[in-house]
Amino acid sequence: MQATQPRxxxxxxxxxxIAQYHPELTAFxxxxxxxxxxxxxxxxxxxxxxxxxxxxxxxxVHDAIGRTGVVGVIHGQxxxxxxxxxxxxxxxALPMTxxxxxxxxxxxxxxxxxxxxxxxxxxLVGAARYLAATRNFDGTAVLIFQPGEEGMGGARVMIxxxxxxxxxxxxxxxxxxxxxxxxxxxxxxxGAMMAAADRITIEVSGRGGHxxxxxxxVDVVLVAAHIITAVQGIVSRNVRSLDSAVVSLCAxxxxxxxxxxxxxxxxxxVGTVRAFDPAVQDMVERRIKELCNxxxxxxxxxxxxxxxxxxxxxxxxxxxxxxxxxxxxxxxxEDNVDxxxxxxxxxxxxxxxxxxxxxxxxxxxxxxxxGNSALHNSRYDFNDExxxxxxxxxxxxxxxxxPLAAVE
Numbered sequence: 001m002q003a004t005q006p007r008x009x010x011x012x013x014x015x016x017x018i019a020q021y022h023p024e025l026t027a028f029x030x031x032x033x034x035x036x037x038x039x040x041x042x043x044x045x046x047x048x049x050x051x052x053x054x055x056x057x058x059x060x061v062h063d064a065i066g067r068t069g070v071v072g073v074i075h076g077q078x079x080x081x082x083x084x085x086x087x088x089x090x091x092x093a094l095p096m097t098x099x100x101x102x103x104x105x106x107x108x109x110x111x112x113x114x115x116x117x118x119x120x121x122x123x124l125v126g127a128a129r130y131l132a133a134t135r136n137f138d139g140t141a142v143l144i145f146q147p148g149e150e151g152m153g154g155a156r157v158m159i160x161x162x163x164x165x166x167x168x169x170x171x172x173x174x175x176x177x178x179x180x181x182x183x184x185x186x187x188x189x190x191g192a193m194m195a196a197a198d199r200i201t202i203e204v205s206g207r208g209g210h211x212x213x214x215x216x217x218v219d220v221v222l223v224a225a226h227i228i229t230a231v232q233g234i235v236s237r238n239v240r241s242l243d244s245a246v247v248s249l250c251a252x253x254x255x256x257x258x259x260x261x262x263x264x265x266x267x268x269x270v271g272t273v274r275a276f277d278p279a280v281q282d283m284v285e286r287r288i289k290e291l292c293n294x295x296x297x298x299x300x301x302x303x304x305x306x307x308x309x310x311x312x313x314x315x316x317x318x319x320x321x322x323x324x325x326x327x328x329x330x331x332x333x334e335d336n337v338d339x340x341x342x343x344x345x346x347x348x349x350x351x352x353x354x355x356x357x358x359x360x361x362x363x364x365x366x367x368x369x370x371g372n373s374a375l376h377n378s379r380y381d382f383n384d385e386x387x388x389x390x391x392x393x394x395x396x397x398x399x400x401x402x403p404l405a406a407v408e
Contacts, residue, residue, distance in 0.1 A: 006385050008184025010331050014399065015392035018130050025391065026384045028052065029122035030104035033382070036093030036111040036118075039148025040157075042068040045091045049121060049145050056129040058143070062166075066158030070145040071167060074131045078138030078404050085401045086142045086172035086357070087394045088350060089124035090117045090149035099378040115375050116177040116366075119382030119390070121145060123175075126391030131398060139402035142167045148349075151310065155352040164356055171320050172359040173397050174350045175390060179374050181365030183386050186328040186393070187341035188362045190321040194314035195274040196281055197347030198307060200249070202227060202292055206301040208265035218300045220267040221254050226295050227269065227303070228252070234287045245284055246274040246345050274345040276313045314351040317358040324360040327396050331389065364390050 018025075028048070035044050046068045053061045053072040060073035068091075098105050098112040106112045128143050144163070148154030181187055204227070206218030228249050239245045254267035273288075275281045285307045296303035316324075321339075328337045341363060350361050366383040373380040 032118035039092040039152035068147040072143040076137035083139040086169035088144040088174040089120040116382040123390035127394035137402040155349040175362040178363035185365035187338040196313040198273040202269040211261040
């Protein structure tokens with residue numbers, strides 16, 4: 001197989017070494033793309049990862065951590081530092097239909113690698129192969145292949161299953177492909193990279209009846225409409241202009257589309273809140289509950305609000321973010337590393353790992369690709385051009401965090 005030739009320049013021993021097996025990484029990635037699996041169902045993916053790690057010669061392969069998670073352990077030439085560095089890749093796909101036509105498109109109806117986790121997994125496998133072959137570091141590399149990132153909290157599940165008790169890493173790193181950035185670039189900052197994600201469920205109860213006699217009802221559709229309008233004022237009127245938050249009510253379910261003259265007795269609204277500051281989350285939760293209860297009361301209805309904290313914000317620790325930026329600069333040059341990258345209001349469950357250990361989360365530029373498609377688009381595909389770069393960045397984090405020279 002001919003791998004995509006990179007249009008960027010990258011230096012360093014790790015990149016040159018890994019580039020030699022770029023075609024094999026590409027074939028591995030495309031095989032994963034063709035066989036997507038949802039969170040905690042990554043049976044095929046986990047098996048392929050275990051097989052690849054053993055073939056690479058890693059020292060230990062542990063499975064069933066966090067259900068379908070896999071951890072590979074590689075010891076360096078030196079063992080005196082006693083330090084461990086963790087590298088994490090997510091493995092799960094999305095419940096969406098793929099509309100690509102290439103040979104490696106999904107073979108499973110309604111499932112697709114629409115976020116590039118197939119590429120993340122392949123990059124970490126590439127790093128494992130290099131690190132096991134060279135072992136040019138003093139300490140231990142812990143390679144974490146995580147299930148269930150897409151809304152299932154797989155990172156939290158792995159931690160609860162003893163991930164960091166069994167593998168007490170000193171720092172942990174992860175990266176995510178980013179179509180809005182060009183191949184050969186890396187973005188990072190020393191604080192918030194991704195927002196917290198909360199789920200809102202609002203159930204409005206009233207009294208249904210005939211649409212021609214609305215005065216005899218308590219119209220939950222009307223109440224829901226007022227709630228939708230009112231909560232939009234929370235960000236504009238209750239969140240400080242220097243802070244950031246998003247409140248989106250994304251779905252409404254009420255009544256029957258075939259019953260045009262029937263007013264329903266219940267309505268359900270579902271949405272999300274995104275913020276970086278826990279104090280902002282607390283305030284938004286309080287205001288949503290206050291508004292929903294007051295509006296429902298004003299119309300003679302009742303409202304029940306369920307507010308769930310799904311993922312915390314992804315916050316890099318300062319020294320690890322600076323170090324990760326330095327490592328990226330050794331591969332790509334300082335001009336291709338954005339150290340003050342704008343945070344995203346998207347969410348990422350690597351946040352749980354960063355709550356437990358110091359570390360940093362990076363974005364790896366990959367471009368929009370032939371389909372000009374962003375993440376979670378039905379025509380998205382991971383750009384195989386960046387596979388050696390991502391793998392080399394993973395490997396270089398280990399080599400530079402655990403230098404052999406430090407103990408000579």
